[in-house]
Amino acid sequence: MSxxxxxxxxxxxxxxxxxxxxxxxxxxxxxxxxxxxxxxxTLKLVxxxxxxxxxxxxxxxxxxxxxNLKSGLCPEDCTYCSQRLGSKAEILKYTWLKPEExxxxxxxxxxxxxxxxxxxxxxxxxxxxxxxxxxxxxxTLKDQHPDVEVCACLGILxxxxxxxxxxxxxxxxxxxxxxxxxxxxxICSTHSFDERVSTVQQAKSSGxxxxxxxxxxxxxxxxxxVEAIFxxxxxxxxxxxxxxxxxxxxxPLQGTWNLTPLACLRILAVVRMACxxxxxxxxxxxxxxxxxxxxxxxxxxxxxxLGDYLTSEGQDAKADLAMIADxxxxxxxxxNRDTTxxxxxxxxxxxxxxxxxxxxxxxTACSSQSEEPxxxxxxxxxxxxxxx
Ligand code: SF4
Numbered sequence: 001m002s003x004x005x006x007x008x009x010x011x012x013x014x015x016x017x018x019x020x021x022x023x024x025x026x027x028x029x030x031x032x033x034x035x036x037x038x039x040x041x042t043l044k045l046v047x048x049x050x051x052x053x054x055x056x057x058x059x060x061x062x063x064x065x066x067x068n069l070k071s072g073l074c075p076e077d078c079t080y081c082s083q084r085l086g087s088k089a090e091i092l093k094y095t096w097l098k099p100e101e102x103x104x105x106x107x108x109x110x111x112x113x114x115x116x117x118x119x120x121x122x123x124x125x126x127x128x129x130x131x132x133x134x135x136x137x138x139x140t141l142k143d144q145h146p147d148v149e150v151c152a153c154l155g156i157l158x159x160x161x162x163x164x165x166x167x168x169x170x171x172x173x174x175x176x177x178x179x180x181x182x183x184x185x186x187i188c189s190t191h192s193f194d195e196r197v198s199t200v201q202q203a204k205s206s207g208x209x210x211x212x213x214x215x216x217x218x219x220x221x222x223x224x225x226v227e228a229i230f231x232x233x234x235x236x237x238x239x240x241x242x243x244x245x246x247x248x249x250x251x252p253l254q255g256t257w258n259l260t261p262l263a264c265l266r267i268l269a270v271v272r273m274a275c276x277x278x279x280x281x282x283x284x285x286x287x288x289x290x291x292x293x294x295x296x297x298x299x300x301x302x303x304x305x306l307g308d309y310l311t312s313e314g315q316d317a318k319a320d321l322a323m324i325a326d327x328x329x330x331x332x333x334x335x336n337r338d339t340t341x342x343x344x345x346x347x348x349x350x351x352x353x354x355x356x357x358x359x360x361x362x363x364t365a366c367s368s369q370s371e372e373p374x375x376x377x378x379x380x381x382x383x384x385x386x387x388x
Pocket of ligand 1: 074075076077078081082083084085121122123124155
């Protein structure tokens with residue numbers, strides 16, 4: 001198999017990944033050439049990127065769990081977001097969860113296998129009072145689950161707020177760059193790309209592990225995608241969640257379908273080649289965009305979110321754990337726990353003929369391409385049992 005692009009010095013994907021293992025840094029030309037890989041050759045690219053994944057993460061998969069502490073009602077205008085100002089998406093809307101409810105929800109995700117809990121709140125950024133509120137949740141959660149990592153995701157931080165979260169026991173802070181600086185003005189007008197970069201830097205300098213990632217499929221060019229990936233590499237993110245746009249009805253990106261499953265694999269492979277030692281998480285939208293190739297994506301990504309997302313429902317948690325085991329991977333931190341048992345009868349997703357197994361117990365509408373995301377109606381902010 002050869003990399004046909006004339007800009008490259010490497011003749012095969014394997015040669016390139018071997019070189020990366022020896023210290024070569026992926027160049028922008030190489031990244032663009034990899035994105036141009038044909039569908040027929042994409043699994044060879046995945047295999048080469050997979051050698052990097054195996055080198056640094058073995059066969060483990062890190063399982064993360066989201067708790068949406070405050071949903072909707074955001075004054076910002078991010079075009080992709082169902083929680084944005086003016087969004088007509090019929091999502092759950094609620095203000096801050098009580099601390100005991102937040103900790104309870106997190107505990108259910110931990111019981112489901114998560115070793116990191118991501119505590120998320122909508123909004124441009126927190127007040128100091130909000131940070132105190134989340135700090136209380138983190139302290140309680142850490143008392144109960146000292147080995148579980150806690151990541152806060154509260155938006156743009158002001159001076160001193162990252163330190164306060166760190167003192168409360170937070171391990172990480174998430175703030176996604178989402179896309180390229182050159183595309184950012186088209187994605188959001190109420191805050192800047194620089195503010196996002198600055199927040200990640202503040203978190204990092206306060207001793208929090210920086211988590212920052214992407215939303216792909218928003219109309220970015222290949223050059224802009226590479227620009228965004230390299231910005232994350234330059235930022236030194238410890239973990240990179242890659243979200244695949246879920247085009248919610250009622251948002252400006254409604255009806256935007258730019259991705260195929262193989263294109264998603266190529267994007268993940270390029271992130272792996274660019275950042276070989278970084279946790280790479282397949283995040284929101286994986287079910288509808290990767291579909292039946294989700295387990296193939298685990299050859300490149302070493303991390304995923306279990307259960308539901310902030311405003312939409314994800315694949316059944318038990319189906320995720322089965323997918324991990326079926327593909328020969330083990331959940332990080334649960335190597336001695338049996339996560340291979342088949343889902344209980346009655347708890348599996350209904351058979352709707354979807355090869356992607358992307359339907360949930362609570363929603364029989366399949367979230368395959370061209371169908372809008374299934375809105376979350378369980379877990380945090382509801383009386384219903386979460387998907388964990
Ligand atoms: S991404 Fe965050 S800041 Fe932007 S609209 Fe959504 S909740 Fe608000």
